[in-house]
Amino acid sequence: xQNTVATAGMTVPAPRRRSAGGLGDFIFAQLCxxxxxxxxxxxxxxxxxxxxxxxxxxxxxxxSFLWSTAWNPVEGREEYGALxxxxxxxxxxILAILFAVPLAFGVAFFLTELAPPWLRQPVGTxxxxxAAVPSIIYGMWGLFVxxxxxxxxxxxxxxxxxxxxxxxxxxxxxxxxAGTSIFSASLVLAIMILPFIAATMRDVFLQVPPVYKExxxxxxxxxxxxxxxxxxxxTRISVVGGIMLGLGRALGETMAVTFVIxxxxxxxxxxxxxxxxxxxxxxxxxxxSLMGSLKQSAxxxxxxxxxxxxxxxxxxxxxxxxxxxxx
Amino acid sequence: MSVTTMPALGPRKDARVAAALGRRRKLVDHAVxxxxxxxxxxxxxxxxxxxxxxxxxxxxxxxxTTFTKAFxxxxxxxxxLPRGGLLHAITGSLIQxxxxxxxxxxxxxxxxxxxxxxxxxxxxxxxVRFVSDVLLSAPSILVGLFIYQLVVLPMGGFSGIAGALALxxxxxxxxxxxxxxxxxxxxxxxxxxxxxxGAPKWKMxxxxxxxxxxxxxxxxxxLAIARIAGETAPLLLTSFGNNVVTADLSSAMSSLPIxxxxxxxxxxxxxxxxxxxxxxxxxxxxxxINVIARLLxxxxx
Numbered sequence: 001x002q003n004t005v006a007t008a009g010m011t012v013p014a015p016r017r018r019s020a021g022g023l024g025d026f027i028f029a030q031l032c033x034x035x036x037x038x039x040x041x042x043x044x045x046x047x048x049x050x051x052x053x054x055x056x057x058x059x060x061x062x063x064s065f066l067w068s069t070a071w072n073p074v075e076g077r078e079e080y081g082a083l084x085x086x087x088x089x090x091x092x093x094i095l096a097i098l099f100a101v102p103l104a105f106g107v108a109f110f111l112t113e114l115a116p117p118w119l120r121q122p123v124g125t126x127x128x129x130x131a132a133v134p135s136i137i138y139g140m141w142g143l144f145v146x147x148x149x150x151x152x153x154x155x156x157x158x159x160x161x162x163x164x165x166x167x168x169x170x171x172x173x174x175x176x177x178a179g180t181s182i183f184s185a186s187l188v189l190a191i192m193i194l195p196f197i198a199a200t201m202r203d204v205f206l207q208v209p210p211v212y213k214e215x216x217x218x219x220x221x222x223x224x225x226x227x228x229x230x231x232x233x234x235t236r237i238s239v240v241g242g243i244m245l246g247l248g249r250a251l252g253e254t255m256a257v258t259f260v261i262x263x264x265x266x267x268x269x270x271x272x273x274x275x276x277x278x279x280x281x282x283x284x285x286x287x288x289s290l291m292g293s294l295k296q297s298a299x300x301x302x303x304x305x306x307x308x309x310x311x312x313x314x315x316x317x318x319x320x321x322x323x324x325x326x327x
Numbered sequence: 328m329s330v331t332t333m334p335a336l337g338p339r340k341d342a343r344v345a346a347a348l349g350r351r352r353k354l355v356d357h358a359v360x361x362x363x364x365x366x367x368x369x370x371x372x373x374x375x376x377x378x379x380x381x382x383x384x385x386x387x388x389x390x391x392t393t394f395t396k397a398f399x400x401x402x403x404x405x406x407x408l409p410r411g412g413l414l415h416a417i418t419g420s421l422i423q424x425x426x427x428x429x430x431x432x433x434x435x436x437x438x439x440x441x442x443x444x445x446x447x448x449x450x451x452x453x454x455v456r457f458v459s460d461v462l463l464s465a466p467s468i469l470v471g472l473f474i475y476q477l478v479v480l481p482m483g484g485f486s487g488i489a490g491a492l493a494l495x496x497x498x499x500x501x502x503x504x505x506x507x508x509x510x511x512x513x514x515x516x517x518x519x520x521x522x523x524x525g526a527p528k529w530k531m532x533x534x535x536x537x538x539x540x541x542x543x544x545x546x547x548x549x550l551a552i553a554r555i556a557g558e559t560a561p562l563l564l565t566s567f568g569n570n571v572v573t574a575d576l577s578s579a580m581s582s583l584p585i586x587x588x589x590x591x592x593x594x595x596x597x598x599x600x601x602x603x604x605x606x607x608x609x610x611x612x613x614x615x616i617n618v619i620a621r622l623l624x625x626x627x628x
Contacts, residue, residue: 028533032441035437036442036452036455039455114363123367134609135558136587144380223360255560282468283560306468307465307469314461314465
């Protein structure tokens with residue numbers, strides 16, 4: 001402090017107050033800032049390296065890479081297209097959302113309104129632990145438990161009953177009886193993203209001011225009416241944000257999907273056909289591809305596409321959830 | 328709020344209509360309630376099913392060899408041949424997870440500090456927060472591709488250090504999120520008291536704020552460890568896997584998730600049994616760390 005007074009007295013009125021640890025402060029602040037910039041740099045570097053890595057393929061095939069279904073790594077006749085993997089990624093993720101959202105809503109509604117207070121904590125923790133189980137465990141469980149179940153009990157039943165429907169009947173019939181299919185992959189994904197969506201929904205439901213709900217209850221509304229007419233309208237933007245967050249997770253999920261999707265590079269004709277996703281084709285083929293080969297470049301280009309898709313979804317999710325984040 | 332559009336209860340005189348409507352509302356309410364209970368039960372059923380399957384199939388091959396032996400090829404059912412274990416995978420996982428945590432934690436801690444103490448609402452702070460949140464949910468396999476291009480290609484081969492770096496990138500956003508949240512919970516009066524005593528800002532943060540937020544920060548680190556302990560996809564492209572025990576960071580290195588992946592897909596029943604044992608160990612470890620982290624956080628509040 002004396003130091004400050006002395007310098008302030010000497011210089012012309014520049015009352016620039018410096019605290020005792022000026023240098024320490026400067027170093028620490030710059031360290032923090034540098035770490036923050038490093039995070040930005042990492043994301044930027046991921047985009048740039050993926051794009052540069054994919055450049056040879058974009059150059060070789062141009063935009064047709066995006067809608068070609070070819071995947072031929074034979075030397076001399078190499079031809080790569082992203083359509084199957086992109087289609088598989090998007091389809092499995094959207095189906096997973098369709099399966100998971102009603103369940104997640106049910107869980108969130110149960111945990112916020114219906115369950116007795118003593119039950120909320122343990123059930124909530126159990127659901128959160130579901131999110132902590134590593135993806136590879138879901139893959140193994142899916143392959144050895146869920147796939148046989150789908151094969152024996154779901155695929156045949158669906159094929160027999162729904163296969164006869166006009167127009168959409170074909171979606172349920174398949175000549176693939178391995179059980180590894182879009183349907184199995186979506187189911188595993190749905191279980192994996194269920195806890196994320198449920199946790200977000202629960203958190204936003206809890207943010208509804210109690211007085212709104214109490215007013216509605218006071219008018220004689222049932223719990224479902226309060227949920228539908230008060231809680232959901234109040235939270236719907238955040239709910240959509242939570243769903244997008246789940247979608248972002250599903251898009252990039254790798255190991256669980258690799259185990260159960262069948263990994264065949266062809267366009268699926270039915271829910272029970274095998275196909276592939278961007279993440280699983282990268283996980284399967286990248287480690288065994290030659291360094292610097294065109295195939296490796298194709299996989300990097302696929303990675304770039306996956307990054308672009310999931311970045312958009314995650315950014316949208318964050319934007320929708322911003323009010324919740326501020327609160 | 329324009330949301331109070333409850334169904335009109337009709338003319339008061341018509342008691343029969345009112346009663347029918349009331350019955351219907353009650354019925355819908357009951358139906359929804361049972362649906363919610365059922366969906367929660369389904370969620371819990373899946374968790375139970377996973378844990379039960381892991382315990383049932385994982386204990387089969389569990390034994391002292393699991394922790395003392397490295398990979399052995401399949402025995403084809405011949406009991407005289409040596410049975411393999413997971414020592415190579417366990418050491419590999421421990422080494423890579425430790426290095427990743429040591430690299431990722433300080434960076435994440437500094438970023439979290441920057442967001443909570445220096446740049447709560449500056450444009451740069453918002454950008455960093457946004458990017459960190461995107462990294463938190465970004466596909467982990469892309470991190471693997473990134474490190475492959477950045478480290479594996481220049482080094483000329485898969486390596487343990489590349490795996491550790493990939494995991495470190497995954498650690499950062501997890502630690503950032505909890506650090507920032509925990510620091511923001513600290514009341515400003517505490518900061519003002521420290522500054523009022525004449526302490527510089529960095530001492531206030533390091534000696535007081537970190538101390539006050541310690542259990543929260545430790546929780547974040549534990550959650551990050553739990554997350555990377557089960558990561559498979561990025562390691563597949565960086566440390567690749569190995570069948571022998573090694574501590575050499577410049578060569579390919581195994582890890583539990585990779586060993587599970589390779590042995591589960593091998594098609595040999597004895598190797599699949601070992602994969603289940605690995606899966607059981609990984610899951611128990613990850614869930615235990617998660618539960619400890621939660622207890623730590625609860626003890627604070």
